[in-house]
Amino acid sequence: MTDRALYVVRAGALTSVQDEGRHGHAHLGVPRSGALDLPASRLANRLVGNAIGAAVLETTLNGCAVRPRCAVTVAVTGAPCPVTLDGRPVAWGAPVRVPPGAVVEVGAATHGVRSYLAFAGGITVEPVLGSRSTDLLSGLGPPLLRDGAALPLGSPAPAYPHVDEAPAPGVPRELVLRVCPGPRADWFAADATAVLAAGHYRVSSASNRIGLRTEGPALRRAVEGELPSEGMVLGAVQVPPDGRPVVFLADHPTTGGYPVIGVVPEPDLAAAAQAAPGTPLRFAPVGRP
Secondary structure (H helix, E strand, C coil), X not given: CCCCEEEEEECCCXXXXXXCCCXXXXXHCCCCCCCCCHHHHHHHHHHHCCCCCCCEEEEECCCEEEEECXXXXXEEEECCCCEEECCEEECXXXXXXXXXXXXXXXXXXXXXXXXXXXXXXXXXXXXXXXXXXXXXXXXXXXXXXXXXXXXXXXCCCCCCCCCCCCCCCCCCCXXXXXXXXXCCHHHECCCHHHHHHHCCEEECCCCCCCEEEEEXXXXXXXXXXXXXXXXXXXXXXXXXXXXXXXXXXXXXCCXXXXXXXXXXXXXXXXXXXXXXXXXXXXXXXXXXX
């Protein structure tokens, strides 16, 4: 291992390597994966001078701590959280210069769910099918971070425009997701769309990178029986037998057998990535895009 590497001091509850994901492999049963909050991961890369596709660390709720072996510029975005360097507070949402051997700690999210830690040069684990992302469903990519693990870092850009800080959208207190009609909307009772729109839903604690699960009114089906497995897209709102909608996120399966009542447009999914369990959720049906 060269000096351009970092060691994991505290892995956190669920910290993974993520980039823009694996595109174009759904026919092989491989999900897209990638950062759930892409605007946040892209901003972190921008702050340290990386291309938007560089791999970063995605933390979940309680952050992580790492010790780079080399001097490196880092930035933390996404869910607001305390950031320290050898125990001293440093900036969130801005580039921070880290000397060799210092410990960078991303603390617990004060609100929101997922924070992003970028390093100048990016994390350069071996790509799998063109991506360095960890995929929880298929198991592709590097494993989840564990204490004591080492990750290689790439070389930073020789020069880039300096950015002190950049604006970022806040974490939603109420999650509003637009929903376009889905391919199996006719499998549901006539009032299902109205129930979906009027329902007082909340984000379930069972949510993960595969899907955002909900608590709230059940949607009744008009067509019973089994549906042959068919292709699933990012943002699909699938309705399992309990009637509670599930919004598919980046690690979602590429096929499924439960009917899809609608599809959430991709731009809305970054907010879904930051919705903590218990967050009020409202679906807003719209016409086809």
